Amino acid sequence: MGNIIEGLNITFTELFRYIISGSHNEVSSVIFHAVILLIILILQNKIRTTVDTHDFAKERYFLFIIDLIFPLIFLAFVLYIAPAVLSDKVSQILFKAIGQLYFAFFFIRNLIKLKSFEYIPWGVLIYVLSIISVFTYLVLNLNASFSNNAETNEFFLITLKISVMLLFYTFFYRGTRHLSGFISNKHALALRLVENLIPFISVLFFIVSVLWLLEIIHISSSIFRGLVLCIIIIIVYAFLRAYCTAKLATKIFSQSESYLELLNKLQLLLKLLLVYGLYKVFLTFFNFGYFVHYLQSLFILKTDLVKISFFSAISSVFLFLILFSLIGVFKNITFLSYNKRGKEIEAGTTRAIISNLGLLMVIIISLSQLGLNWKVLIPFAGALGIGIGFGLQTIMNNYISGFILLFSKKLKVGDVIEIEGNAGRAIGNTLETIYGRVESIDVLSAVVKTTDNIEIVIPNSQFIEGQIVNYSLTDSDIRLRIPFGVSYASDPNQIKEILLKVCKDHPSILSSPAPNVWFKEMGDSALVFNLLCWINIRMLWRINPLISEIYFKGWYELKEAGVEIPFPQRDLWLKNKIKVEIEK
Structure with a gap:
């Protein structure tokens, strides 16, 4: 213990001597860091004051996201930007610790407000463990910079490991107890799977912690940063998903089915962004690049013109899903925005245009990601020209007709039309025309709903080639x-x-x-x-x-009024007289 105290004495003696000697770099660095921190705090407080909703749950989610983003901005500045532009020794160590405390304070304060950490003792325990972790991290860095005493370094390293382990255990224990709240009841299988995995994960986590404490295995600081980022990404995903669900759930049944579609697309987009965020963290902090390079070396197709690897195929599909869900979110937001302003016609048409053009652009971008650019596609298009001319003629005709309909505005979503065709003989409709309202105009066909609530799919080319009676083309x-x-x-x-x-x-x-x-x-x-x-x-x-x-x-x-409603009748006039015989 005496050697540890002596090591600390040497460290702080050298630190004070360094400060007294006066370093212009340190002074300018402290001022620079302090100004950046002050600006971020002012912006954070300014934005917090603008959040004023009548819904407490929504306000809580907004404040949590704000209190999460601004400390992360300062941490990113301290960890990545400041070392690249400043050449100081002490201020960066100090402000890294301040940044960690800044993040921990707001993060824990918002968690205490949640049901998972509603008990004050848990909040106090988390605060204490966070302060101990940051303090030991600060002392370790100062010791490494000024005295590098082995016993001091070992003591504070063990203290840091224990505090971090206890901190993770606290989060894990309180979080898993309320994990079921984040999983919908309709996913009963997933809920049971998670509940069965919790004991296994707990035992595994305990074994890894003990091995790490005994230095049988080594976990670098980059892995810790990766784990923290993973936790932050998952928490942000959970809160964004919960907020979107709470925001749209009340409108799904009361207003429009488009809210349900918007919610589904948003949830899919959030899941994909969660996977992408975790992938980037694993790639940066967990040496995941080896596995990526291995997938890049495995080719599905390899020729002089085309090289398609497993990685490019997976990334192409993933990019397609992200862009497709993004298009879905955008088209539904646009549709609902027009509807709120009473522009139902523009809403349906705009959604159809975004859907059709968006799908075309998504396919082109995904093929480019796969490795199929125009230089590759043009020879294939020439070779398949005959097939496109004959076998795909109908498909191409309908596809092009769809764009003609949308941009010519001769047929819009919501129009009431009449066109030749069968409207449902099975229900007794013997008319040879289809009368109904246009529900959607898709890539290859349009859907018309009749007065009998029957949806009829009509190829787009039929609207171009045939006659349409549009009852609401310019005036309804x-x-x-x-x-x-x-x-x-x-x-x-x-x-x-x-x-x-x-x-x-x-x-x-x-x-x-x-x-x-x-x-x-x-x-x-x-x-x-x-x-x-x-x-x-x-x-x-x-x-x-x-x-x-x-x-x-x-x-x-x-x-x-005494008005007679007549029925068809005929007067019979006979040219010759009729002789009537009466039987006796």
């Missing part, structure tokens, strides 16, 4: 004609008043242009009138219920 207000037949004894003016009364104040009929009644013709059995009324076809694209309501109300109004 259309005129509806409903015929009525009455007897020849009826007064036309009375019929007009009755029919106008039928559609008066109907919520689905527009008041401007005003409804009208036309005397169409004097038919064989009836006087035929057309009731003309204007409706918004986008708001009321299922028009048959409206026509039925008009007929129901019209029949009762005509009957109440």
